[in-house]
Amino acid sequence: MKVLLISVNNEVDPYPVAPLGILYIAGALQKKGHSVRIFDLCFVENEEKAIKDSIDGFSPDVIGISIRNIDNLTFNKSLFYLPRIRDIVSDIRKYTAAPVVAGGSGFSIFAGEVLDYLNLDFGIVGEGEEAFPQWLEALNNGGDFSTVPNLCYRTGNGLKVNVSRFSSFDFLPDRSLLDNRQYLELGGMGNIQSKRGCPFSCAYCTYPGINGNRLRLRDPGDVAEEMREMVSRYGIDFAFFTDDIFNVPEEHASAICEEIIRGDIRINWTCFATPKNMSRELARLMKEAGCRGVEFGSDACSEKTLKELNKHFTIDDIAFAAECCRSVDLPNAHYIIIGGPGENDSTLKETFTHFDKIRPTAVIALIGLRIYPNTLLQKRALADNIIEQDANLLEPVFYLTPEMSADILFHEVSIHAKQRQNWIVPGLHIRCDSKVLTMLRRMGKHGPLWDLLTLNT
Numbered sequence: 001m002k003v004l005l006i007s008v009n010n011e012v013d014p015y016p017v018a019p020l021g022i023l024y025i026a027g028a029l030q031k032k033g034h035s036v037r038i039f040d041l042c043f044v045e046n047e048e049k050a051i052k053d054s055i056d057g058f059s060p061d062v063i064g065i066s067i068r069n070i071d072n073l074t075f076n077k078s079l080f081y082l083p084r085i086r087d088i089v090s091d092i093r094k095y096t097a098a099p100v101v102a103g104g105s106g107f108s109i110f111a112g113e114v115l116d117y118l119n120l121d122f123g124i125v126g127e128g129e130e131a132f133p134q135w136l137e138a139l140n141n142g143g144d145f146s147t148v149p150n151l152c153y154r155t156g157n158g159l160k161v162n163v164s165r166f167s168s169f170d171f172l173p174d175r176s177l178l179d180n181r182q183y184l185e186l187g188g189m190g191n192i193q194s195k196r197g198c199p200f201s202c203a204y205c206t207y208p209g210i211n212g213n214r215l216r217l218r219d220p221g222d223v224a225e226e227m228r229e230m231v232s233r234y235g236i237d238f239a240f241f242t243d244d245i246f247n248v249p250e251e252h253a254s255a256i257c258e259e260i261i262r263g264d265i266r267i268n269w270t271c272f273a274t275p276k277n278m279s280r281e282l283a284r285l286m287k288e289a290g291c292r293g294v295e296f297g298s299d300a301c302s303e304k305t306l307k308e309l310n311k312h313f314t315i316d317d318i319a320f321a322a323e324c325c326r327s328v329d330l331p332n333a334h335y336i337i338i339g340g341p342g343e344n345d346s347t348l349k350e351t352f353t354h355f356d357k358i359r360p361t362a363v364i365a366l367i368g369l370r371i372y373p374n375t376l377l378q379k380r381a382l383a384d385n386i387i388e389q390d391a392n393l394l395e396p397v398f399y400l401t402p403e404m405s406a407d408i409l410f411h412e413v414s415i416h417a418k419q420r421q422n423w424i425v426p427g428l429h430i431r432c433d434s435k436v437l438t439m440l441r442r443m444g445k446h447g448p449l450w451d452l453l454t455l456n457t
Helices: 020-031 047-058 082-095 105-109 111-118 131-140 180-187 207-211 220-234 250-262 280-288 303-308 315-327 345-358 376-383 406-418 434-442 450-455
Strands: 002-007 035-040 062-066 100-103 122-124 151-155 158-161 190-192 238-241 268-273 291-299 332-338 362-367
Touching (some): 002 020, 002 047, 020 131, 035 047, 062 082, 062 131, 100 105, 100 111, 100 131, 105 111, 111 122, 122 131, 131 151, 180 190, 180 434, 190 220, 220 250, 250 280, 280 291, 280 315, 291 315, 315 345, 332 345, 345 406, 362 406, 362 450, 434 450
Parallel strands (some): 002 035, 062 100, 190 238, 238 268, 268 291, 291 332, 332 362
Antiparallel strands (some): 122 151, 151 158
């Protein structure tokens, strides 16, 4: 069958991110013999005309739309994306009667609500590499969708969601269908994934619900070979590991680094990591393998706040992770969440004080927490009377501690951050000017920009 995959994400702030998930779907469909095209809306100006031209030029039998995010996740600057995506679905239906299926991480969190909002009949919750080809087979064979894993669809009795299944992670993305050069020039890097799943249960996180709570690891040699292809075939000289926790398990991260070193693969990269599993030896290996920065999901530097967020590490772990990076001159940024459950004047000052002592390359502070269904944070928000029992969370709703007023919280963070060159606060426009980011990309800066933003202000 002819399948048109549409990536609807057009967010370019702070910079555009290549749609890796849809490339995995494309690779899986082609492996099953389907003809696939990707239509990427990230850099399109006249969307309706572009959609019409894409459909007219390919005449797809089915269309898949990938929804990466529902909103921009930024308190006080919230943008809700679904009205635009509903217009995109409307435009698609003007020019084709082909069935439309939705997918992507944003869709997976709110599957039923999104199907209703967009007036669609089909969606895939979680991973689609096996589900999408099976859905196509069911379409061809009379429409029995009951055995298609991860499928969400309408029946005469309402909405049905089939049993989720997480397969071994041995798929490959097809980057030949994407404008990799534009993402490299404007986004500064390509994406790669070395594992799926997460064994942790952070209070606010939806990731285990989407990709499971069991780690599924790719072969380290295969990861290194994919990086070699990124360089040799697509000219991608900087990669970002999209894994939430690159350094778990440490042995797997070390093996990937050793394969990159052994293969003499000349690519720079960065990653997300958890403070818990960092070591000096791993930091040394990462640096030797081309790592140019580590982004830790530290979330806070107060034991009380870390406990409220259900984190699995301590302040000492955060300090040691930063020291491991400092020992090999490896830049490190720490994402923190301010205003979450239990936050008060005391915990806020504790976080400020500890990061002053730790002295990381950058502290990237986010204010407030997006509340998602089926999370510990949702239960806490109910208990704290921030949301009602039947609250619809599809449109952005944020948790902000009831122990401090928003004005005081913003004031304290603003004063502290402005006095420290290594602090970045997107919600308060502190060291994150989009014009500066664009200028740095046009100057050819690849990789993350937080190291430059903290040095050049």
